[in-house]
Amino acid sequence: MATNAPGYGQVDRDYAMRLATCPPDEDGPVWMVNLMHYRDEAAYADGETGISGREADERYAPFEILAEIGAEVAFVGDVEDQLLGDAPRWDRVAVVRYATRRSFVEMQSRTDFQERHVHKEAGMAQTIVSGCLPLGQPLGLPATQAAEPDWADVPHPPTVQDGPVVVFHFLRFHEGAAETDMVAYQKGALPVAGAQGGRISGWFAVEGTIIGDGRTWDQARFNSFPSRRAFMAVVADPERLEAQRAHREVAIADTYTLVLRPRLDRLASLLESSD
Numbered sequence: 001m002a003t004n005a006p007g008y009g010q011v012d013r014d015y016a017m018r019l020a021t022c023p024p025d026e027d028g029p030v031w032m033v034n035l036m037h038y039r040d041e042a043a044y045a046d047g048e049t050g051i052s053g054r055e056a057d058e059r060y061a062p063f064e065i066l067a068e069i070g071a072e073v074a075f076v077g078d079v080e081d082q083l084l085g086d087a088p089r090w091d092r093v094a095v096v097r098y099a100t101r102r103s104f105v106e107m108q109s110r111t112d113f114q115e116r117h118v119h120k121e122a123g124m125a126q127t128i129v130s131g132c133l134p135l136g137q138p139l140g141l142p143a144t145q146a147a148e149p150d151w152a153d154v155p156h157p158p159t160v161q162d163g164p165v166v167v168f169h170f171l172r173f174h175e176g177a178a179e180t181d182m183v184a185y186q187k188g189a190l191p192v193a194g195a196q197g198g199r200i201s202g203w204f205a206v207e208g209t210i211i212g213d214g215r216t217w218d219q220a221r222f223n224s225f226p227s228r229r230a231f232m233a234v235v236a237d238p239e240r241l242e243a244q245r246a247h248r249e250v251a252i253a254d255t256y257t258l259v260l261r262p263r264l265d266r267l268a269s270l271l272e273s274s275d
Contacts, residue, residue: 008126012212018101020102030098031098031132032096032130033132034094034095035093035127036124037090037125039122054123065112066096075262077094077261077263078263080260085257093260095222128212130207131208133205134203134274157226168222169255170255171217172215173252174252181250184246185247196231197226198225202221204221228259
């Protein structure tokens with residue numbers, strides 16, 4: 001977004017204006033959910049070669065700038081598997097909490113940020129960046145908690161070979177289905193996930209998509225599991241499968257489902273401290 005026309009996505013000018021002009025008495029924290037698909041090789045304007053898109057993104061990572069404006073990196077996870085959703089094949093998902101919408105926009109004009117942005121432009125093939133607000137806690141799973149969950153007694157605890165995963169769902173619903181069929185699905189599926197040690201790290205309503213491919217989205221959901229085996233046990237559960245066929249498939253118009261291996265995960269603790 002540091003340029004008028006980034007090479008990795010379309011800017012929604014209306015949402016950008018909404019972010020930039022939000023009245024101070026109505027402004028507040030916004031959680032930017034980022035889906036990232038890297039180039040195989042970074043495309044630097046100066047002709048530098050031999051750098052992967054992922055390596056270019058590591059060069060970009062503006063952590064100290066974020067700290068200066070009061071933003072916090074809540075989550076970074078690498079995609080281990082893309083279970084649902086067509087191209088692109090996403091590589092990483094990150095969440096940054098900004099203190100205000102205006103601070104996100106103002107960051108784009110900082111000289112030090114623009115100097116870093118050359119690396120993002122070089123390394124990123126495609127991205128979706130959505131501004132999100134936390135949703136309330138649904139029934140069926142333990143409440144979001146800052147403390148590390150006790151996974152000692154679950155059927156598939158974490159191991160060295162198969163540690164905790166976060167399953168990310170990016171969702172667009174058919175009109176009205178979020179309150180009907182999706183709720184019906186949750187009533188059947190969430191207790192199954194809870195029995196396997198699953199918990200909600202954070203569910204968000206999408207306020208707008210600042211950079212993307214023109215599609216709109218409704219929700220971003222992050223669910224934690226003690227291991228990939230635990231999540232796959234939920235996937236294969238007959239009760240959940242019945243609820244999926246009857247309700248989830250009817251409710252969803254578009255989706256990505258990604259299995260993530262977290263590199264940094266402060267999502268639940270930051271959400272709890274924001275309550």
